[in-house]
Amino acid sequence: MLFQVRHPFAIPALVIVGALLVSACTGAAQPGSSTSPSAQGAPVAGGTVTIPIGADPTLNPWSPNAFVESLFINRAIFEGLTKPGKDLAPAPDLAESWNTAADGLSWTFKLRSGVKWSDGNAFSADDVAFTFNDIVLKPDLGAQNRASYAAVKSVTVVDPNTVRFDLSRKFAALPSFLAYNSGILPKHILSSNPLTTASFNKGVPVSTGPFKVEKYTSGQSVSLVRNDNYFGPKPYLEKVVFTVVPDPNTQIAQALAGDVTIMILDNKAAVDRVKTANGLAVVSRPLVQYYWLALNQTDTRFTDVRVRQAFVHAIDRQAIIKSVESGYGSIANSPITPALAAYYDPSLASKYPYDQAKAKDLLAQAGWTPGPDGVLQKNGQPFKFTMDVGQRGVLEPVNALIQQDLKKVGVIAELNTMEWNAYIQKDVVRREYTATVNWWTYPSDPDVFPYYHSSAAGKGFNIPGYQDPKLDDLLVQGQSASDLDARKAVYKQLQAYTSETLPYLFLWYPQEIDVISTSLNGVPELGLRDAMHYLGEWWLAKK
Amino acid sequence: MIVFASALTFFFVNLAPGGPASIMRFDVSPEQREALIRLMGLDRPVPQRYIEWLAGALHGDLGTSLLTNEPVTGRIADRLPNTLTLAGSALLISIVLGIPIGVVQAVRRGKPIDHLLSLVSAIGLSVPVFWLGIVLILVFAVSLHVLPSAGVTSVSSDTFGDRLAHLVLPAIALATTILPTVARFTRSSMIEVLHEDYVRTATSKGLRPRTVMMRHALRNALIPVVSAIGALVPRLIGGTVVTEAVFGWPGMGRLALEAAQGRDYPLVTGLTVVVAAIAVVATLLVDLAYTRIDPRLRLA
Numbered sequence: 073m074l075f076q077v078r079h080p081f082a083i084p085a086l087v088i089v090g091a092l093l094v095s096a097c098t099g100a101a102q103p104g105s106s107t108s109p110s111a112q113g114a115p116v117a118g119g120t121v122t123i124p125i126g127a128d129p130t131l132n133p134w135s136p137n138a139f140v141e142s143l144f145i146n147r148a149i150f151e152g153l154t155k156p157g158k159d160l161a162p163a164p165d166l167a168e169s170w171n172t173a174a175d176g177l178s179w180t181f182k183l184r185s186g187v188k189w190s191d192g193n194a195f196s197a198d199d200v201a202f203t204f205n206d207i208v209l210k211p212d213l214g215a216q217n218r219a220s221y222a223a224v225k226s227v228t229v230v231d232p233n234t235v236r237f238d239l240s241r242k243f244a245a246l247p248s249f250l251a252y253n254s255g256i257l258p259k260h261i262l263s264s265n266p267l268t269t270a271s272f273n274k275g276v277p278v279s280t281g282p283f284k285v286e287k288y289t290s291g292q293s294v295s296l297v298r299n300d301n302y303f304g305p306k307p308y309l310e311k312v313v314f315t316v317v318p319d320p321n322t323q324i325a326q327a328l329a330g331d332v333t334i335m336i337l338d339n340k341a342a343v344d345r346v347k348t349a350n351g352l353a354v355v356s357r358p359l360v361q362y363y364w365l366a367l368n369q370t371d372t373r374f375t376d377v378r379v380r381q382a383f384v385h386a387i388d389r390q391a392i393i394k395s396v397e398s399g400y401g402s403i404a405n406s407p408i409t410p411a412l413a414a415y416y417d418p419s420l421a422s423k424y425p426y427d428q429a430k431a432k433d434l435l436a437q438a439g440w441t442p443g444p445d446g447v448l449q450k451n452g453q454p455f456k457f458t459m460d461v462g463q464r465g466v467l468e469p470v471n472a473l474i475q476q477d478l479k480k481v482g483v484i485a486e487l488n489t490m491e492w493n494a495y496i497q498k499d500v501v502r503r504e505y506t507a508t509v510n511w512w513t514y515p516s517d518p519d520v521f522p523y524y525h526s527s528a529a530g531k532g533f534n535i536p537g538y539q540d541p542k543l544d545d546l547l548v549q550g551q552s553a554s555d556l557d558a559r560k561a562v563y564k565q566l567q568a569y570t571s572e573t574l575p576y577l578f579l580w581y582p583q584e585i586d587v588i589s590t591s592l593n594g595v596p597e598l599g600l601r602d603a604m605h606y607l608g609e610w611w612l613a614k615k
Numbered sequence: 616m617i618v619f620a621s622a623l624t625f626f627f628v629n630l631a632p633g634g635p636a637s638i639m640r641f642d643v644s645p646e647q648r649e650a651l652i653r654l655m656g657l658d659r660p661v662p663q664r665y666i667e668w669l670a671g672a673l674h675g676d677l678g679t680s681l682l683t684n685e686p687v688t689g690r691i692a693d694r695l696p697n698t699l700t701l702a703g704s705a706l707l708i709s710i711v712l713g714i715p716i717g718v719v720q721a722v723r724r725g726k727p728i729d730h731l732l733s734l735v736s737a738i739g740l741s742v743p744v745f746w747l748g749i750v751l752i753l754v755f756a757v758s759l760h761v762l763p764s765a766g767v768t769s770v771s772s773d774t775f776g777d778r779l780a781h782l783v784l785p786a787i788a789l790a791t792t793i794l795p796t797v798a799r800f801t802r803s804s805m806i807e808v809l810h811e812d813y814v815r816t817a818t819s820k821g822l823r824p825r826t827v828m829m830r831h832a833l834r835n836a837l838i839p840v841v842s843a844i845g846a847l848v849p850r851l852i853g854g855t856v857v858t859e860a861v862f863g864w865p866g867m868g869r870l871a872l873e874a875a876q877g878r879d880y881p882l883v884t885g886l887t888v889v890v891a892a893i894a895v896v897a898t899l900l901v902d903l904a905y906t907r908i909d910p911r912l913r914l915a
Contacts (some may be wrong), residue, residue, distance in 0.1 A: 122770070130683070135680055136637035136651055214650035219642070243783065268684040290693055291865025292772060313770050317863040319745070325752040326764045493633030493878055500641055501648065531645045593873065 110447040115594060119612035120311040121333040124323040128316055129288055132273045133255040134207050134215040135265070143253065145294060145314060147604040149279040150255025153181050153200065153235075154247050158596045160360070160516040161246040165605075166195070166256055166280065172554055174581040176242040182455060183233045188301040189258050197229040202259035204237075207266045215267060219522060219532070220249050220515070223551075239500060242552040244559060248517030256280070282307040282608035291316055308594070308611035327352060327587050333612075336600050337585040338465070340398040346587050357584045357599045358411035361513040362404045364576035365474065366536040368506050369529075373455070374536075380574040382434035384424040386481045391426075392473050393580050400585055403577040406567035407447055407512070407520045411581075411599075413565040415518045415560055417567045431481045440482075448482035456484040457506040462495035469510055470579075503537070509579070510535070516602075518563040521547045524575055538575035617891045621672065622665060624887040628880050629661045635681045636877035655681055668881065672770070677888065678881030682873065687885035690870065695889065697767060698866035702851050703788035706844070709794040714840065717801020720835060724806060736795035744854055748788045748861035755784060765863035785862040792854035793847045800843040804836040811835070837908050845901030852890055 129142035133150055153170070157163035167181040187195040204227040208215050223243040228236045237246060259279045262269060272278070278283045282304060283296040296312040315331075317323050320338045322440040327335055328349050337343060337354070347354050365383070367374035374380065402410060405420040440448040440455055448455040461471045468489060475485045485507065490498065499505040512523055512533075521526055525547050526539035546569060550562045571578070584599045594609045596602075633639050635655060638648045652658050665883055668678050677687035716736075720729045756764035763769065764783050808814060817827045855868030867886060874882035 120770075128683075136640075136643065136647070139636070139640075187694065211646060212650050212654070214637075214643075214647040215878070216647075218644070218647060219644040270683060270685045274683050274685060288864075290690070291697075291869060292767060292863075295770070313765060315770070315863065316865070317765055318860045318869060319749075321749050322765050322861055322863060325749065325757050328753075328757045329764050331756075331762065331764055408656060475699070491633070491876075493636065493639045493876060494631075494641040497633045501639070501645075533644070537713060 084402070087361075114611075115304075115611040116306050116614055117308045118310050118614075119308075120313060121309055121592065121610065121612065122313045122315060122331065124326060124332055124335050125314050126316075126318055126320070128274070129294060129314070130273045130522060131275075131277045131285065131288070131294075132257070132308055133253045134203075134257070135218065135273055136214055136216045136267070137273075138216055138253075143601045144604050145285070145296070146253070146255060147601060148283055148296065148312070148607045149277065149281045149285060149299075150257070151280045152250050152252075152254045152256060153183075154251040156251045156516050156602050157597065158598065158606075159413070160598070160602075161414070162251045162516075166200075166250070167250075170247055172244075176244070176552065176554055177239050179237045179239070179243075179246050180230065181235050181237070183235065185233055186302060186305045187280055189260075189280055190299045190301055191258075191261075191278045192301055193258070193260055193278075195256075195258075195280055196232045198232075199256050199259045200235045200549060201227045201229050202263065202266075204257045206259075206263070207257065213267055217253050220252070220254075222522075241314075242554070244544050244551055244554045245515070245517040245519035248519070249515050252515035260528050283309075283312060286311075302608075304608060307608035309607070312607065324587075330589075332587070332589075334586060334588045334595065334600065337587050340396075340400060340585055343398050343400075343585055351590050351591050353588050354586060355586050355597075356400055356407070357586060357597060359513070359582055359599050360409050360411045360512060361511055362407060362409055362581050363470070363509065363511040363579040365507060365509050365574050365579060366398060368503070369539070370503075370538040371457070371506055373450075373457075374507075376438045378434045378438040379423070379440070380577060382431040382438070382481070383478065383483075384574065384577050385427045385434065386431035386483070387474055387477045387577075387579070388426045389580055392470055395473060396469050397580070397582055398585075400583040401580045402583075404581045405571040405579060406524065406529045407570060407576075408518050408563060408567050409581045412518055414556070415563045415567075418562055419569045423571050428481055433482075435481065442482050446482055447484055454484065455482065456486070458486045458488050459485050459507045459509070460495060460499050460505045460509065461489040461508070462492050463489060464492050467509055474509065500535070508535075511582075517540075518559070518566070519547075519550055520566075521551060524570070534575075537568050538573075540545040540573060540575070543569060543573065543575065616895065617888055618669070620863065620891040621884055621888050622670070625665045625668065625880070625884045626661060628875075628883045629664075631878070634878050635880070637681070637879070668884065672888070677885035680874075680882045682877050682882065687881050689883065691867065691889055693883055694865060694867045694870050697864060698852075698855055698859070698868060700782065701785055701789060701864060701866055702848075702855055704782055705789035705793070705851060706848075706856075708786060708790040709797045709847075710844070712790075713794045713797030714801050714837070716798040717840075718805055718828070720798070720802040721805030721809060721836075722828070724802075729802075730769050730821045732798070736798050739795040742791065744788050744792060744857045745861050747784070748858060749792060751784045751788055751846050752862075755870045765861075767865055775910060782783065785864050788861070789858040793844075793851055796886065797844060799841065800840045801836065804839045805832060808832045808836040834908060838905065841901055841904050845897055848897040849890075849894055850895065 079559050123144060125141040125144055127141045130144050131145060132138060132145045138146060151165045151169035153165060154162040155165040165323060166187060168184050168186055170179055170181045170416040172179050183197060189195055207213060208218050208221050223239050223241050225238045225240050236279040257266060261278050275288050282299060282302045284299040286295045286297040288294045293316060294314045298307055323335055324342050326332045343354060346352055367380060369375055389403050393399060403421055405423045408415050410416045435448055439450045459471055461467055471487050475487055478485050499508050522533045524534060524543055526544050528534035529537040529539050546562060546566045550559060550566060553559045553562050586600050591613045594611045596606050622820055638651050638706045671678060680687055680690055716732055720732050723729050752764045755762040762783055767781055769777050814827060814832050856872050859866045859868040860872060871886050874886060
């Protein structure tokens with residue numbers, strides 16, 4: 073799903089700090105290089121880690137108000153039945169093991185025994201059933217992420233250490249989805265008001281992870297301390313403090329001042345400046361995320377696959393990656409990202425080279441020929457349309473680059489820049505758009521059904537409204553194939569098919585840049601939000 | 616007036632495109648969106664919701680924040696002291712520095728020092744706060760390590776000295792939004808007053824120039840300056856939005872930005888009411904200050 077990064081001043085400030093910081097840089101960026109902090113002997117206990125977040129978090133993974141800034145803490149303190157493994161495959165968390173029934177219509181999870189909540193109460197299968205039956209599956213509550221569990225009918229307590237998920241259709245990705253923002257909540261605390269209890273969401277929640285919340289100071293910080301009731305090994309760090317710093321450039325300045333232990337560098341233009349700082353390392357991490365250009369399929373100009381293919385040839389995606397990501401990313405031609413290494417098909421990477429002649433040729437085949445002013449036309453109508461631009465992250469510069477590239481092949485895209493909230497209402501809720509760029513982030517599993525199936529066209533997450541029975545069939549096959557080899561085979565086909573038909577125009581797979589203090593160790597090589605699941609393993613070298 | 620401001624705000628924010636952040640996200644399905652609209656009561660007409668809100672507001676209940684489910688009054692009460700501290704410090708800096716600067720310029724009118732200070736004022740007015748803020752952080756926190764970069768206190772220590780150190784940079788950044796104006800008002804008002812007959816009379820009586828300046832000229836020159844400062848308070852409050860974001864200062868400005876971006880209708884309205892009240896109080900204080908400076912107004 074989409075991470076909503078909230079940076080009110082990101083764009084103007086980016087220009088300035090770019091000027092300030094880049095002036096100090098030496099040499100070009102080296103995309104893909106990972107300067108890992110050197111291992112510093114055996115782990116030692118103690119110390120405080122400081123991580124900046126952009127806004128006040130909501131400490132409840134199912135609250136509709138838990139935005140991207142909430143993910144860090146929620147993934148550190150709440151545990152799901154599974155968590156993303158260090159290879160992103162689902163790994164045991166509150167569940168020790170799981171298996172699916174022969175008919176694929178139920179999954180049974182064996183829970184870890186002896187788990188306690190941070191307030192000392194015992195955790196049990198009842199908490200799991202409560203989280204799903206009374207929160208996620210209750211339509212009136214509108215729980216976040218509930219759409220991921222559309223196939224789940226109910227959760228049954230088999231015994232205090234066993235739960236069974238009963239399904240309305242096969243759902244091979246269930247263990248992966250349970251690893252994604254699906255923390256189990258305490259029934260004994262939240263039974264009367266699961267999603268809007270402010271003393272929990274904005275205070276000190278009861279959780280099962282290695283750390284628990286010590287103090288929540290609105291607008292300032294949230295501090296975590298060790299959870300003495302944690303079932304696993306005692307964490308090394310004594311304390312983890314999340315400071316609320318809305319301006320991304322102030323976050324960078326704090327890192328340079330030595331006030332931050334680890335952070336995501338959203339403004340990649342600053343990467344060279346950070347690299348030259350003492351005591352800081354820069355690492356790149358793969359993400360399960362891709363940027364796309366959606367062309368509304370209710371517009372007949374875009375239902376011709378040759379037009380869509382021509383656009384991809386016309387857009388210089390490598391230049392976009394270089395310009396807005398400082399090179400940290402790779403070209404995308406399908407929804408399965410390189411981070412899902414078991415499924416990703418690298419052979420598709422070179423499918424659509426940047427080629428204006430090829431683009432013009434394909435457009436000509438589709439009936440679009442240059443008019444007297446150089447603008448393509450068909451039946452006397454010029455090829456002109458509007459792209460809505462949401463003000464967030466890199467979307468504004470990306471749209472400007474795409475506009476220039478399309479103009480070179482005779483297509484006129486006018487940009488309509490909008491405040492984010494109003495943009496969502498127009499383009500996503502009402503679908504009153506012709507073309508728009510955005511990105512998807514999804515659970516670490518190739519099951520992309522919600523974003524592509526025709527049942528979600530025009531209202532759900534199928535933004536372009538693309539409908540194709542063959543693609544529908546592949547999506548259902550992927551959900552039904554339960555063993556890894558069978559799934560790999562289906563999703564290889566799905567990648568080839570989507571790269572050919574282009575339901576969305578795939579742009580690029582971004583990488584995350586993390587700035588990390590050289591004294592911090594034990595952080596797995598995952599995106600920082602995923603690495604929060606392993607906070608108990610992090611440790612600080614003594615200075 | 617405050618009721619009028621609240622009604623205007625309530626209707627305007629509800630008519631603005633978009634909706635509460637919880638439903639205006641990419642990853643919310645249509646059925647979730649409908650459920651949340653019902654839960655938040657947004658399926659009811661705006662006038663009805665306003666009347667309910669007003670009924671509560673008259674009893675001191677400004678409603679419940681859509682973003683956090685906390686009472687709006689509590690959320691504002693949490694942040695108000697921080698904003699008052701920041702804006703008050705900036706105001707103090709502007710007065711303590713702005714008035715003497717204006718006086719010096721008026722007395723040395725046309726001399727190099729006047730031109731220099733005018734230039735500095737013009738630069739101060741034209742530099743955006745978010746840029747100045749980042750520069751201050753880079754210089755004083757990153758390079759010189761003499762002041763903290765952001766926040767209201769350190770995580771480990773929360774002493775008066777620590778809070779004061781955190782206040783310095785944001786207060787300076789915010790002061791630049793009004794300090795040059797204060798200096799310019801003082802300068803022009805002083806120049807005008809220095810040409811008045813009573814100043815010439817005082818000088819010809821043989822009073823020391825210092826006495827003439829302080830007792831006769833400045834006192835009269837301050838009357839328009841004080842009213843200008845009163846009018847600058849809204850600009851100062853507006854400046855807190857950017858300053859607080861850059862310096863991670865947990866005040867009302869940031870709260871207002873979050874509330875507006877997240878379409879937290881009750882919170883936006885509540886903040887407007889509080890800011891309107893501050894403006895009313897500022898006007899009252901200006902009137903009081905007048906009477907201190909100019910005894911003739913005491914009976915008025």
